[in-house]
Amino acid sequence: MAEFSTKHREYGEVNIIELNGYLDAHTAQHLEHAISDLITKNKFKVVVNFEKLKYISSAGLGVFMAFIETMRTNSGDIKLAAMQPSVYNIFDLLGFPLLYEIFPTETEAVNKFNQ
Amino acid sequence: MNTAAKNIFEMKVKSSTENLGAIREFVEEKALHSGIDKDVIDKIVLAVDEACTNIIKHAYNYDASTEFVIRVLISKKEFKVLLIDHGKSFDPNQIADPDMPTYLKQRRVGGLGLHLMRHLMDKVEYNILEGNGNQLILTKKIA
Numbered sequence: 001m002a003e004f005s006t007k008h009r010e011y012g013e014v015n016i017i018e019l020n021g022y023l024d025a026h027t028a029q030h031l032e033h034a035i036s037d038l039i040t041k042n043k044f045k046v047v048v049n050f051e052k053l054k055y056i057s058s059a060g061l062g063v064f065m066a067f068i069e070t071m072r073t074n075s076g077d078i079k080l081a082a083m084q085p086s087v088y089n090i091f092d093l094l095g096f097p098l099l100y101e102i103f104p105t106e107t108e109a110v111n112k113f114n115q
Numbered sequence: 116m117n118t119a120a121k122n123i124f125e126m127k128v129k130s131s132t133e134n135l136g137a138i139r140e141f142v143e144e145k146a147l148h149s150g151i152d153k154d155v156i157d158k159i160v161l162a163v164d165e166a167c168t169n170i171i172k173h174a175y176n177y178d179a180s181t182e183f184v185i186r187v188l189i190s191k192k193e194f195k196v197l198l199i200d201h202g203k204s205f206d207p208n209q210i211a212d213p214d215m216p217t218y219l220k221q222r223r224v225g226g227l228g229l230h231l232m233r234h235l236m237d238k239v240e241y242n243i244l245e246g247n248g249n250q251l252i253l254t255k256k257i258a
Contacts (some may be wrong), residue, residue, distance in 0.1 A: 022139075025168040026132035055139075057164045058227040065224045086157055093234055094227060095215035 006034045014045045014113050019053040023060035031063045044076025047109040051082040081109040124187040130171045131179040145187045158235040165228035174202025192258045198251045
């Protein structure tokens with residue numbers, strides 16, 4: 001069965017969410033809860049680390065669409081980092097790089113917040 | 116009579132998103148055995164996931180007491196996946212692809228499944244079967 005988990009870390013003001021496994025219509029809710037939890041705590045600067053994410057469907061992409069505006073109107077953002085090529089291809093196919101900043105590494109994404 | 120060698124595999128699942136992983140594994144395994152390139156398999160698997168998600172969500176409205184069928188047909192030239200449900204009908208021909216810059220600008224959520232299926236597969240067809248069934252056929256050329 002497909003597994004999915006998230007881990008949360010803080011790097012100064014920036015909140016890192018690490019994704020692991022398969023993000024689909026079943027597991028998307030798990031990620032929604034993880035991001036909602038940050039909003040509840042007034043944390044709006046988020047870097048999502050995709051390094052261990054093996055798979056994403058449009059339901060997973062929808063989670064980022066649902067929260068991007070809340071983060072940006074509160075002087076934050078959702079920046080995406082360290083995607084495997086197969087995952088990046090889906091973002092790219094749908095034109096998501098127009099709306100989201102995608103970085104090769106987590107460090108680069110974190111540094112962008114601190115610039 | 117069609118003499119082309121053809122392999123047929125079938126899986127029946129309860130209409131629940133928790134089965135998406137098993138559906139992906141089923142399709143991936145059949146494609147791997149057919150010697151299809153990994154990047155093509157990834158496309159087929161995602162298209163099937165999107166189609167099944169739509170059935171679970173729209174045709175059956177998350178009613179896990181219902182079931183649908185995933186049938187894989189493999190010939191030398193094509194990898195076909197037929198999805199058969201008896202839920203609410205949905206004709207993809209009536210749905211236009213979204214304009215993605217506008218979609219992103221408006222921060223829309225959802226409605227990308229069919230758009231992805233059309234991009235990932237060579238053909239997306241829909242038929243209404245006798246007895247009110249819906250049949251979606253996803254085809255990928257493999258030779």
